[in-house]
Amino acid sequence: MPRAGCGMLPTPRDADPAGHTTMNDKADKITPRAEDYPQWYQDVIREADLAESAKVVKGCMVIKPYGYAIWEKIQRDLDARFKATGHSNAYFPLLVPQSFMTREAQHVEGFAPELAVVTHAGGEKLEEPYVIRPTSETIIGHFFGKWISSHRDLPMLVNQWANVMRWELRTRLFLRTTEFLWQEGHTAHATHDEAMHEVLKMLGVYGDFAEEMMAMPVIRGIKTASERFAGAVETFCIESFMQDGKALQAGTSHDLGQNFGKAFDVKFQAESGELEYVWQTSWGVSTRLVGGLIMSHSDDAGLVLPPRMAPIHAVIIPIFKNDEERSRVMEAANRLAKALGDIDISEPRARYRDFLEVRIDDRDMRPGAKFYHWERRGVPMRIEIGPKDLEKGQVCLKMRVDGAAGTGKQFLSEAEFLATVRTRLDTYQADLYAQALRRRDERSVTLDTWDQFLDVFKGEGSTFAWCHWDGTAATEAAIKAETKATIRCVPLAGQGPAPEPGRCIKSGAPSAQRVLIAKAY
């Protein structure tokens, strides 16, 4: 069966009259993005061996080792950033007394439909059911109440890495699963100003992380009331642009005001001697980030990873025809791998060391099959070493995605290669960011008429649309009802087009600035 091919790569075997191929007719194929984007997304995850649906547990996923390694990269870097901003990790129970969930009115209302409840344990019906945490504001509020009594106890800055469960009706690997992994930061402060400062600081941490480490450009903004976290006074977010034009909320940071302080009676004695409720914040990112990473950079040949998120940076493919060549080539491969593995590729500002991860693929397979194997997994660099290279003292280098500078295989001396590896990875990282940013900006539009709007969002259509909005929930709901597009955020200063007055795209009422509208995951 002749295959459609893998994007820009030549597939000579397509011409094989016998139709021989090692490809499974359906299972190994990556559907092109243009043909079926959601199917492409699933194919990339399967072929890169990142995760699979748990099947036996509705809506849940198994994160496989290679996918989990990416999550570990995310965790390690964010954790260091949280520590650097003064936060400490802690851990709170998975189960939350049901009565806790009902203390804050908006919070119950928002989460009630998606709670899983434990009613029986130890063979008996529980006196009070537990809910499996959909988030931990309530139980942490309870403990903050016990821990905080004086302004000297503030600020309280904790974070927890945990799993949570939300009974979603429709799930997608990484983007929305019933159970997911995340971190949730929870802080308490003496003043609203201080809490607001925290909220924005952590939004900044998320934005920097997304752009510097994931090479994923984001828009920082404020959620509208209807998109706000249940129980928050204000929700801030980072929104990223996926290749199909949809938006992904990649992180949120909430100003909780005194809502949970009042619900859980978290009071402190101020310097003045007065008892006051604390001002709280919470902020989180989840395994959804992995989905965002996939959709930001990957192509029709499979996963593409920025080096700072890649569990493996380089793979060496030995090439030989017989045992004599094999031993010579393997010796050179081992030597090169050792040298590469010693290269420190740490991000300059990071508080941890990062060394280049390299693998030698010595499996008994054709080299071509190995090329495809590692390409699908998004490994940034491939190095081929064969007898010809040994003769010439060179290595053959192929980057997973060809930068603007050149395409295809490059041949360079081993010394030159080793000396430039670090730079090449940094350039590659920067190129992926630039490409993602260009893609987003080229496809962002400013719209001024409802007809234009309908044209953009008809059917499955979506892109980043900057539009005037009259600020009312009614208009927002009308836009969503008619087009499925939603207001992703009101951009913070410098995050969208410069503010200019105009008229609402839907109602025609006056508006002070444009907001970001798109369909969302």
Next chain:
RNA sequence: CGGGGCGUAGCGCAGUUUGGUAGCGCGUUCGGUUCGGGACCGAAAGGUCGGAGGUUCAAAUCCUCUCGCCCCGACCA
């Protein structure tokens, strides 16, 4: 919860209309030959056909009841 679809080997499927005791491709295992873009030959392992009940000499196939999953709509990091 409504509408649609599907459960047969690890994966993808055929077989069901017209009952006759399960097959194909890929993968896997073993042996050999191969190896600069998805190799080939030979041998082998692997299935109580989602489950329960019924009809029949005989059920993957017909009947009844169940369970599960996927897709589409209403909610969401």
